[in-house]
Amino acid sequence: MQRPNWAPDDIDIERPSVARMYDYYLGGSHNFAADRVAARAMVEAVPDAPLMAQANRAFLRRVVQHLVDSGIRQFLDIGSGIPTVGNVHEIAQRADPRARVVYVDVDPVAVAHSQEILAGNPTATVVQEDLRRPEAILAHPEVTRLIDFSQPVAVMIVAVLHFIPHSDHPEDILRTLRAALAPGSFLVLSQASDDTRGGAERAEAERVYRRTDSPLCIRSRSELTAFFDGFTIVDPGVVWVPQWRPETPESAENAEQAVFLGGVGRLDG
Amino acid sequence: MGEPAGPRASCPGTFARAWAKAVSGTSYLPMTQAQLEELLQRLTVRLAAALRAEPFDPRIGHQVGAELVAAHIASAEGLGRTVEVVQLRLLRDLGLVGDDISDRLARLLATITTGYARALRDRTLDEQESIRRAAMVARAQAERALRDSESRFRHQATHDPLTDLPNRALFTERLATALTVPGRGTARVGVCFLDLDRFKVVNDSLGHQLGDALLVQVAQRLSRALGEHLVARLGGDEFVVLVEHTDGTDDVVKVAEAALAAVAEPALVEGHELTVTASAGIVERPVAGTTPGELMRAADSTLHWAKAAGGARWALFDPARHRTELARYALSAAIPAALDRGEFFLDYQPLTSLRDGTVVGVEALVRWRHPELGVLGPDSFIGLAEETGLIVRLGGWVLAEACREAESWAAGGGPAPFVSVNLAVRQVHRPDLVQEVRGLLAQTGLPPQRLQLEITESTMMSTGGEDPVRSLRMLNDLGVRIAIDDFGTGYSNLVYLRDLPVTELKVAGEFVTRLRSPQADPASRNDEQILASLVSLAHALDLTVTAEGVETADQADLLRAIGCDTGQGWHFGKPAPAARILEQIR
Numbered sequence: 001m002q003r004p005n006w007a008p009d010d011i012d013i014e015r016p017s018v019a020r021m022y023d024y025y026l027g028g029s030h031n032f033a034a035d036r037v038a039a040r041a042m043v044e045a046v047p048d049a050p051l052m053a054q055a056n057r058a059f060l061r062r063v064v065q066h067l068v069d070s071g072i073r074q075f076l077d078i079g080s081g082i083p084t085v086g087n088v089h090e091i092a093q094r095a096d097p098r099a100r101v102v103y104v105d106v107d108p109v110a111v112a113h114s115q116e117i118l119a120g121n122p123t124a125t126v127v128q129e130d131l132r133r134p135e136a137i138l139a140h141p142e143v144t145r146l147i148d149f150s151q152p153v154a155v156m157i158v159a160v161l162h163f164i165p166h167s168d169h170p171e172d173i174l175r176t177l178r179a180a181l182a183p184g185s186f187l188v189l190s191q192a193s194d195d196t197r198g199g200a201e202r203a204e205a206e207r208v209y210r211r212t213d214s215p216l217c218i219r220s221r222s223e224l225t226a227f228f229d230g231f232t233i234v235d236p237g238v239v240w241v242p243q244w245r246p247e248t249p250e251s252a253e254n255a256e257q258a259v260f261l262g263g264v265g266r267l268d269g
Numbered sequence: 270m271g272e273p274a275g276p277r278a279s280c281p282g283t284f285a286r287a288w289a290k291a292v293s294g295t296s297y298l299p300m301t302q303a304q305l306e307e308l309l310q311r312l313t314v315r316l317a318a319a320l321r322a323e324p325f326d327p328r329i330g331h332q333v334g335a336e337l338v339a340a341h342i343a344s345a346e347g348l349g350r351t352v353e354v355v356q357l358r359l360l361r362d363l364g365l366v367g368d369d370i371s372d373r374l375a376r377l378l379a380t381i382t383t384g385y386a387r388a389l390r391d392r393t394l395d396e397q398e399s400i401r402r403a404a405m406v407a408r409a410q411a412e413r414a415l416r417d418s419e420s421r422f423r424h425q426a427t428h429d430p431l432t433d434l435p436n437r438a439l440f441t442e443r444l445a446t447a448l449t450v451p452g453r454g455t456a457r458v459g460v461c462f463l464d465l466d467r468f469k470v471v472n473d474s475l476g477h478q479l480g481d482a483l484l485v486q487v488a489q490r491l492s493r494a495l496g497e498h499l500v501a502r503l504g505g506d507e508f509v510v511l512v513e514h515t516d517g518t519d520d521v522v523k524v525a526e527a528a529l530a531a532v533a534e535p536a537l538v539e540g541h542e543l544t545v546t547a548s549a550g551i552v553e554r555p556v557a558g559t560t561p562g563e564l565m566r567a568a569d570s571t572l573h574w575a576k577a578a579g580g581a582r583w584a585l586f587d588p589a590r591h592r593t594e595l596a597r598y599a600l601s602a603a604i605p606a607a608l609d610r611g612e613f614f615l616d617y618q619p620l621t622s623l624r625d626g627t628v629v630g631v632e633a634l635v636r637w638r639h640p641e642l643g644v645l646g647p648d649s650f651i652g653l654a655e656e657t658g659l660i661v662r663l664g665g666w667v668l669a670e671a672c673r674e675a676e677s678w679a680a681g682g683g684p685a686p687f688v689s690v691n692l693a694v695r696q697v698h699r700p701d702l703v704q705e706v707r708g709l710l711a712q713t714g715l716p717p718q719r720l721q722l723e724i725t726e727s728t729m730m731s732t733g734g735e736d737p738v739r740s741l742r743m744l745n746d747l748g749v750r751i752a753i754d755d756f757g758t759g760y761s762n763l764v765y766l767r768d769l770p771v772t773e774l775k776v777a778g779e780f781v782t783r784l785r786s787p788q789a790d791p792a793s794r795n796d797e798q799i800l801a802s803l804v805s806l807a808h809a810l811d812l813t814v815t816a817e818g819v820e821t822a823d824q825a826d827l828l829r830a831i832g833c834d835t836g837q838g839w840h841f842g843k844p845a846p847a848a849r850i851l852e853q854i855r
Contacts, residue, residue: 011404011407011408011411013404020400026296026297027296027297027341027343027344028396029392029393029394029396029397029400030396030397030399030400030403031400032400032401032404051294053297054294054296054297057297057299058297061299082400085297085299085341086297086299090299091299108407108410108411109400109403109404109407110403111407112402112403112404112406112407112410113399113400113403115406116399116402116403116406247301247302247303248302251302
């Protein structure tokens with residue numbers, strides 16, 4: 001992904017975008033025909049795909065609420081996608097209007113859409129960058145304008161890491177981000193796992209996502225846990241996302257069906 | 270008020286909880302279960318009111334349907350389960366009874382689904398529009414970024430990064446365009462090359478950073494002074510101006526004068542007040558029949574004329590001079606091949622003893638038998654060879670050839686003459702000169718005493734390579750004769766001769782030319798006296814003296830009377846092939 005920054009991506013809506021497929025799973029209409037074809041193929045292969053997306057989105061909502069309750073007022077949401085319902089800034093700014101949120105996404109359409117939604121919101125913004133270029137994210141003028149890295153920040157990388165293959169060295173990316181954070185900051189991760197699902201579904205899902213701009217890289221619980229290196233994982237640990245501080249006991253039932261593992265780590269001083 | 274069975278809005282009742290349970294999981298709901306139950310409790314209150322209202326008000330059902338969609342309970346399953354739970358439980362859970370209650374429920378469900386479908390359709394259309402707009406914005410942004418980067422790239426490719434002036438590429442492009450203008454029959458164009466005088470001194474003494482700052486200032490001044498004309502930086506301290514639509518040379522001369530004046534203003538650069546001058550080469554001609562390359566080359570060589578004339582001036586292109594220079598260049602370029610093909614040969618001119626008339630030595634003089642130009646004397650090509658450095662190879666050939674030919678002259682009866690060969694300054698500076706000469710003597714068998722090397726005073730004093738004095742002393746120690754050529758034209762410092770490895774002085778021909786009979790020219794008496802003192806001083810230092818350019822018997826007599834040892838010139842013999850000279854000796 002070492003393209004020079006003056007060479008913009010071509011905008012090709014004929015190619016499925018993972019951000020718009022995710023919107024489709026969540027019941028949104030911010031998607032194009034190519035996205036829906038790919039998303040329906042995914043649902044055919046993995047019928048629970050929409051439920052997984054919903055569970056992951058609910059995890060995000062509970063985590064942000066928890067972080068707001070823990071005093072966090074700065075959020076860096078990397079891989080934010082199409083900002084449909086239940087955005088970080090909606091949750092955070094409902095709790096505290098001064099909360100600052102920077103969304104980062106590599107998809108130019110998702111970024112343009114976010115710009116429209118965030119127009120007139122002085123404490124939330126969006127930048128187009130790639131998670132694989134953490135230095136560029138940290139140095140981006142919009143990021144440094146809103147985020148004070150001398151204060152705690154929540155870095156959210158939710159339902160994105162499975163698009164970062166081993167060859168992109170996600171551990172290095174996370175180390176770079178961690179180095180920029182003040183004590184008391186949080187790292188929020190979730191990603192698709194195959195600890196319970198069958199090999200056939202996994203193969204089918206990987207086949208669907210090979211058609212998109214972001215192939216799938218599924219990881220185990222121990223691999224995701226290792227990404228929290230340098231952080232103290234808060235209760236209840238790296239779990240199936242419905243099990244992460246559920247609102248009701250029954251909402252955590254059949255949690256492994258959610259396929260997504262998630263966790264929150266705190267950077268100690 | 271006062272209705273016992275009416276549900277309260279604040280606390281979720283049985284029905285609202287059942288409804289919440291039914292719809293949860295049908296789509297992503299951005300709220301907690303408690304918030305969902307609260308919302309549905311509020312809607313339940315409104316549904317209850319609709320069932321009781323008289324007359325029936327369809328708007329309530331529409332609003333409830335729309336609110337469900339607004340709350341993102343917006344999936345097909347969400348609607349299906351809502352219909353199911355309302356149909357099955359609403360009347361029972363709220364304890365509603367009445368004659369037409371089931372009719373009312375059916376109408377209520379119809380209005381809820383109508384309102385729901387309308388709202389969902391609107392939302393879908395809105396979202397579709399919004400994502401399409403986002404795609405368009407993204408595409409426009411990408412295109413703008415591409416355009417920006419293209420124009421940035423184009424600017425970088427066509428401008429000089431230091432001064433931001435157009436660069437050579439853009440200049441050449443614009444010049445080519447200027448040469449293809451329509452109506453080129455009468456159109457004329459001018460090019461002015463500009464170069465700062467002694468810019469290297471600024472760089473070397475004040476540093477490159479300051480040199481660069483000066484260039485930036487010069488660039489700014491040039492663009493200001495020549496606003497309408499294209500000013501480009503070619504690199505280093507070289508600039509060029511394109512003057513289009515000229516009527517004659519004067520138009521470009523005016524531009525050049527404005528440019529030189531702009532440069533010549535004192536400049537304050539990082540606290541230093543600098544005054545620099547520039548030189549300019551001007552070429553102006555009709556557009557028809559010329560090419561960008563020709564114009565650039567012509568302007569460039571004209572610039573060098575201005576430089577050679579001392580700088581701080583402009584020079585105008587002169588086709589005749591240019592042709593001569595091109596011919597000179599062609600000649601110098603042909604030297605290596607001519608050496609390979611054996612086109613050079615040597616003539617010899619005798620050095621004759623003024624005492625007894627014997628030929629004591631000969632000076633080797635190189636000639637070039639040029640296939641087109643005929644036989645060329647050294648004046649036509651030695652200067653070129655010295656400029657280009659070819660003199661080393663050519664001089665080496667002359668030395669070797671002279672040694673080879675001279676060795677065979679010993680076959681005659683009396684003592685064979687020595688051969689005198691000119692060495693150029695570059696040859697003298699070569700570290701392997703001594704080795705080369707020693708090798709040649711060994712190869713040819715020529716005794717060292719029969720080789721004389723002629724060098725000029727300035728060569729002897731020059732620096733920049735191997736110390737000439739050291740090399741010459743080693744050669745002198747071998748027995749090789751060393752002559753100072755053209756003595757009297759330089760500083761002619763007799764004192765230093767004492768310490769130098771010199772065997773002979775060759776007095777420049779111009780001294781000899783001035784020697785006439787005292788009756789004809791009284792001033793000649795002085796020259797004679799100077800020459801006489803010079804000879805006696807040389808003899809005191811144990812040097813022999815040869816007079817060059819001896820043309821008449823009178824001159825020979827005078828020189829003999831003064832005590833000069835040998836003479837060279839037409840009076841004693843013109844340069845000729847070795848065989849002819851040897852005939853004269855024998």
